[in-house]
Amino acid sequence: MNLVRDRDKLQSTDKPTLYKQIRLDIERRILTGEWPPGYRIPFEHQLMTRYGCSRMTVSKALSELARADLIERRRRAGTFVSRPKFLSAVLHIPDIRAEITALGRSYGYQLILSARRAANAADRARLGVRKTGKVIAISCRHSADEVPFAIEDRLIDLDAVPEAATVDFAIDPPGTWLLHHVPWTEAEHAISAIVADEGCAAALDIAIGAPCLVIDRHTWRGGRTLTAVRLLYSGESHKLVARFKGG
Known part of the structure; x- marks a missing residue:
């Protein structure tokens, strides 16, 4: 996956703020099955590099996804796509x-x-x-x-x-x-x-x-x-x- 292309694609849009664009991009990957249940999402520092943003921006996007039950954040283990309850x-x-x-x-x-x-x-x-x-x-x-x-x-x-x-x-x-x-x-x-x-x-x-x-x-x-x-x-x-x- 081309990380620079992903970042530029997000930053070139006028629509939502960057953290919302990140959330929507991850949500799309989950809902289309590109990232299936149980898939380990890249670590925060990897997402920072991918989207060219701060840790706070990434964390805000992940927090919204967790509240929507789309991802599960496990201490010391990482972040995973949620399995159906x-x-x-x-x-x-x-x-x-x-x-x-x-x-x-x-x-x-x-x-x-x-x-x-x-x-x-x-x-x-x-x-x-x-x-x-x-x-x-x-x-x-x-x-x-x-x-x-x-x-x-x-x-x-x-x-x-x-x-x-x-x-x-x-x-x-x-x-x-x-x-x-x-x-x-x-x-x-x-x-x-x-x-x-x-x-x-x-x-x-x-x-x-x-x-x-x-x-x-x-x-x-x-x-x-x-x-x-x-x-x-x-x-x-x-x-x-x-x-x-x-x-």
Whole structure:
């Protein structure tokens, strides 16, 4: 790409101020697919050379693009073209694998931990039951196009779902298996936000202190808890949507 030609082309126009011309030029490259989702945008000093302007001018243009959700600025990593945000409906239980593949992205799954044990007091409190026998504790990571998408921390009550004891969760994601094999009658979502600590940041490949979306969900069948799960997402790549009608 001829940097001098790009600079002269922008400066020869009478229309917007230079930072707006820079913003429009980058926006055009993104919207036409020349710079696809995930593409690393040139560093600020490279853009300064390309457009013959100050760092302040470049930064102002990038800030507007970031506010429009067209780019994502990552500390120490650089600036990237934003990927489409994932939308999860609040009023149904999504299958994470199906969510990702429906967007035409490659699904990845990694089982971190699967442990069968006698339920302890913390397990019973989390499931909301006074007593139960055994549980399966599962931790796993879901990814989209090899980028971490969600961390799942799940507890399954084996008294309520005994068939889960024979499932190989290294192959079958627990949420997908449950949705296809275990009917439920009631569910609850509790939605909150946290900032990533060192462990969360490493698991999701985000910066420490970055915003995270947390969904705590319980499902029941006939008043008996089936499973309790906590899902952790990067707040910059995921949002929830609910649509409903008045009576």
